[in-house]
Amino acid sequence: MENTSFAKETAAVNTEFLSLNPSTLEVIGEVENTSADEIDRKIKNAKIAQKQWSARSDAERKEILLKVAEALQQNSKHLAEWITREQGKPLSGPGSNFEMQACVGWTQVPASLDLPEEVVFEDDTRKDILYRKPIGVVAAIAPWNWPLMIAIWQIIPSLRMGNTVILKPSEYTTFSTLEMIKVINSVLPENVLQVVTGRGEVGSYLTGHPEIGKVMFTGSIATGKKVIEASAKNMARLTLECGGNDAGIILPGLDLSKHIENLFWGAFLNMGQTCACLKRLYVHENDYENVVKALSDYSANIPMGNGADENNVLGPIQNKMQFDKIQDLLNDAENNNADFLFKGQKPDQDGYFIPITLIGNVDNGSRIVDEEQFGPVLPIIKYKTLEDAVEKANDSENGLGASVWGDELEEAQKIAAQLEAGTVWINQHGAINPFVPFGGAKKSGYGVEFGVEGLKAVTIPKVISIKK
Numbered sequence: 001m002e003n004t005s006f007a008k009e010t011a012a013v014n015t016e017f018l019s020l021n022p023s024t025l026e027v028i029g030e031v032e033n034t035s036a037d038e039i040d041r042k043i044k045n046a047k048i049a050q051k052q053w054s055a056r057s058d059a060e061r062k063e064i065l066l067k068v069a070e071a072l073q074q075n076s077k078h079l080a081e082w083i084t085r086e087q088g089k090p091l092s093g094p095g096s097n098f099e100m101q102a103c104v105g106w107t108q109v110p111a112s113l114d115l116p117e118e119v120v121f122e123d124d125t126r127k128d129i130l131y132r133k134p135i136g137v138v139a140a141i142a143p144w145n146w147p148l149m150i151a152i153w154q155i156i157p158s159l160r161m162g163n164t165v166i167l168k169p170s171e172y173t174t175f176s177t178l179e180m181i182k183v184i185n186s187v188l189p190e191n192v193l194q195v196v197t198g199r200g201e202v203g204s205y206l207t208g209h210p211e212i213g214k215v216m217f218t219g220s221i222a223t224g225k226k227v228i229e230a231s232a233k234n235m236a237r238l239t240l241e242c243g244g245n246d247a248g249i250i251l252p253g254l255d256l257s258k259h260i261e262n263l264f265w266g267a268f269l270n271m272g273q274t275c276a277c278l279k280r281l282y283v284h285e286n287d288y289e290n291v292v293k294a295l296s297d298y299s300a301n302i303p304m305g306n307g308a309d310e311n312n313v314l315g316p317i318q319n320k321m322q323f324d325k326i327q328d329l330l331n332d333a334e335n336n337n338a339d340f341l342f343k344g345q346k347p348d349q350d351g352y353f354i355p356i357t358l359i360g361n362v363d364n365g366s367r368i369v370d371e372e373q374f375g376p377v378l379p380i381i382k383y384k385t386l387e388d389a390v391e392k393a394n395d396s397e398n399g400l401g402a403s404v405w406g407d408e409l410e411e412a413q414k415i416a417a418q419l420e421a422g423t424v425w426i427n428q429h430g431a432i433n434p435f436v437p438f439g440g441a442k443k444s445g446y447g448v449e450f451g452v453e454g455l456k457a458v459t460i461p462k463v464i465s466i467k468k
């Protein structure tokens with residue numbers, strides 16, 4: 001890949017980026033910036049390939065994508081090792097082998113679903129048929145937390161519906177993504193799926209390109225807004241998943257013994273670096289001590305360390321930027337007299353490790369509660385009444401997910417109905433499913449992924465209206 005400057009639209013970007021193993025700080029490689037000329041060339045090839053790809057029958061595309069799923073399955077061990085090396089999540093537990101199984105599932109399901117034409121109106125005078133047409137070239141901007149799985153969420157539905165895709169992985173997780181793209185491209189025709197690499201500027205050039213018809217973005221609200229600005233140039237359609245600051249409410253008197261494992265992983269999946277992790281927990285004041293004790297006891301037994309060691313199920317923070325951000329929030333909590341209710345063991349080695357940390361004596365208005373910490377830190381906030389808990393849970397600019405934990409289903413559903421979020425889980429958190437639409441309310445983004453709704457999002461509706 002060339003490394004020339006972005007003379008056309010952006011400032012020169014010549015500094016390469018080093019991808020590191022976050023457990024050991026070993027250098028994996030130098031990530032090059034794809035040049036603007038190279039991006040132009042790739043988009044031109046993607047446009048040509050899109051004509052041929054969309055001309056294939058739906059059944060043919062389905063069959064090819066099911067073969068992609070098989071290839072991912074066959075290479076899942078190798079790719080999981082790459083994820084662990086570069087992203088950091090452990091091989092074991094809900095880690096990189098789990099991420100690879102999700103990649104396989106999220107390929108099989110969109111490949112298998114159907115979105116047939118639909119007669120939306122018919123009477124004696126006319127018949128109106130709704131068809132779903134591909135948009136063209138899709139730019140996929142993937143983040144570093146679930147680098148392969150989220151890239152798959154963006155790529156596979158787009159391809160299924162006849163688009164071609166240009167993916168930009170996060171600079172932090174480029175090499176593992178390139179390994180996966182090699183596997184996928186061993187099945188796909190040429191130029192149906194291409195990759196550009198480098199820093200955010202590369203993503204910026206790609207998303208603002210006049211020939212891009214759709215952007216699938218997962219990342220921060222700040223960058224999501226830049227993608228919206230870029231779309232003013234090309235009017236690209238957008239699906240934006242901009243993270244969350246998900247609240248969980250434990251209803252009074254919950255039998256914790258049944259829920260503690262789900263509660264733990266709801267908050268600490270991927271060391272909390274998950275868009276739909278539980279990031280604020282609201283607990284009735286009478287239950288507070290019990291919840292803190294149960295979560296502390298459970299957390300004390302979860303081993304953290306280099307994810308390549310299969311004994312570990314918790315790993316490092318993925319990168320220094322995120323490590324510093326979490327550390328800053330912890331310092332702020334400490335300076336504002338927060339209680340450090342529990343602090344887990346931190347492995348004695350290099351790497352961006354932050355122990356599981358439970359924090360009390362904080363409330364809405366504390367930075368650790370109001371800001372998405374995206375790390376293994378959980379503020380636990382007391383409430384007196386459920387009205388108070390709901391109000392505090394909704395007091396956020398985010399609205400991706402939320403959860404209610406209760407033994408009485410009807411009561412839990414009543415509270416779930418009042419929460420402002422794209423998904424409210426009951427007695428689980430972050431339990432996404434490839435058949436079930438997933439998207440955010442408020443500043444968590446717009447558009448949905450997964451299921452038939454996710455397929456619709458990468459198409460243009462086209463009506464043919466016939467006079468009778």
Ligand code: NDP
Binds near residue numbers: 198207218222223374
């Ligand atoms: P970003 O939003 O900057 O990164 C997400 C993706 O966008 C990356 O591929 C990034 O590339 C790319 N990108 C960066 N700038 C642009 C641009 N101008 N145009 C198009 N694409 C661009 O997130 P950060 O990595 O900076 O993380 C910041 C915070 O965002 C985290 O602390 C967390 O709170 C949240 N986050 C949420 C995620 C989610 O799942 N919703 C995932 C990751 C982060 P590159 O990495 O090369 O800069």
